[in-house]
Amino acid sequence: MGETSKWVTLSITLTISAASAAISVYFWSNRKQADLNDKLITIKELQKSLNQSLEKCAAERQGRIRAQQDLRKAMLQPKTDKLETTYPMAPIGVVRSCFSTRNGTPRQPLVVPLARARLMFDTALVPPASLEGLEEYSHCWIVYVFHLNTDLDKLWKDPSRSKLKAKVRVPRLKGEKMGLFATRSPHRPCPIGLTVAKVESVQGNSILLSGVDLVDGTPVLDVKPYLPYCDSIEGATVPHWVKMDDLLTVASVDFSDEFFTTLTDCWAAIGKKSLYTSPEEFQILIKQVLSWDIRSVSQRTQVEEKYEKTKNDHVDNNEVHNIIYHLNLEGLDVAYRITPNTDVFVERVSLSSK
């Protein structure tokens, strides 16, 4: 082969080599490109995940902030006098009353002078020192919660969903209604009760009261001394449809022959915890409580209707005379009858099952 062939061979070899190299590099870089594409796809996916995560983060954050705002609102220290603020009132004590149930609990303070209650205070909230001097007043106010209201849970619900009745029946208007704020009905937006009682004594972290009209277990928000020059208003007037004699007195109260025996039998069980010093004193309480017709309006009406019916039918009205009513004082069940003439006969006392 001549020099020409050598050069040709050499050139062709170089060309093929170069071409091969180029092709290799090409394929290599294609793979790199594919690799790159993969990476680009990965990047796209990562970015998508990141965006989703950031969105979720933002949503959780919003949820957290909203929950914290609601919490702050629920716990908020009021800085304005806006009506949206709610004040959480924690009772300072509870009433331990001779009246175990609402039935029989007077509807007015002081009308049952021997009606006693002991206001038991939470020592953490009411150290005994804070009561010093209160016994020097003859009377005090008790600010309490109408805790037996069946709709009490409304306090924790949205006020716009309240089913509070704007008007309530007034007995003396024969079923006609008046605005609730023109009454002392327990069913009010804020179920706060106000009553007065006679201060008997202060012992440690409890106050002994008399003339109470509170049922056992009543939560107490506050106690204030009664100041006649502030609280007793001469010449204050009320509408004609409000009268004190909503309380009906009975004609007489008598006790059966075995009554006192049943009472002394029970006294062993309750004597120690009783607010009364003797069964004799307890009997006076019973007499005072039953001096008012404590039956409900419907009970009274039922009896009156039955009585009218038996009179008209000339039928023996024993049934009317023999309805036994019950009154629960200090856990003792007092059974009594009451005639249409409102003569009360107290039959017996027994330990209440409640």
Next chain:
Amino acid sequence: MGETSKWVTLSITLTISAASAAISVYFWSNRKQADLNDKLITIKELQKSLNQSLEKCAAERQGRIRAQQDLRKAMLQPKTDKLETTYPMAPIGVVRSCFSTRNGTPRQPLVVPLARARLMFDTALVPPASLEGLEEYSHCWIVYVFHLNTDLDKLWKDPSRSKLKAKVRVPRLKGEKMGLFATRSPHRPCPIGLTVAKVESVQGNSILLSGVDLVDGTPVLDVKPYLPYCDSIEGATVPHWVKMDDLLTVASVDFSDEFFTTLTDCWAAIGKKSLYTSPEEFQILIKQVLSWDIRSVSQRTQVEEKYEKTKNDHVDNNEVHNIIYHLNLEGLDVAYRITPNTDVFVERVSLSSK
């Protein structure tokens, strides 16, 4: 040039071309590699961001869950009447009073007969029908919140951290203290105030009252009719260290010559919103309010000391006579002087800056 040269040239050209191509591809793929490296870095950063975001997400989620749990606890409906139960009381209205600040607000109801306030009710909670009949009573109770207590936030805190003082100073005992429940001090576990007022009229969802001792902005929890046979106790007694004359009357109240002009000047600004029908009526209010020495104990003591000092030093006591006191009624600043003999001179009225 012969054929050899042509081949050589061709070969060299091809070789150079191939080499160039290879070199280009090489550099191109290098850039791609760099690109790829960049992408790899980007991927690393994205993964890092994603991890951070996921962590943050988890943290926000935890925070949200915790806040929601706390919220549920705060809103939990209580099922028992344990003392731990807290009753959230939402005000039903707010007092719009002639007394813009505590200074000057009477400490007893009814002692300033012309002191007026309008009880504005939240119509959602207190529909106008609920007030029907209230105007037929001469007086009513207002149960309110001592919203200006500086420790009001204790209601939302752990009660064991309360710094409530068990005993408070009683003025008539010259600094000696009595239990807080033997007083009507605002600083009580439940900051609930009780006062009475005369019912002037009921208009829609507001009540106009007179003889008030409430400051503007007071949140109202309840309104109850005043029932003399329940609320007015004959023969109620108080300790010797409680006396009505804690209120000190002044010797006289007079007005400067230009007083009425300054009042009529201001009347244009407040007249429309005023609880009073004329500047003349407003002047009577001022006279009634300033008939009681409304200065604080320390202000009075300061002046007494200065007066004693100037008397002893035989120095002209103009300084004592010339202290200007201020009273804010319905946003009007009433400037007055009071001599050591408690003769009051009302200088002028101006629009209050507050």
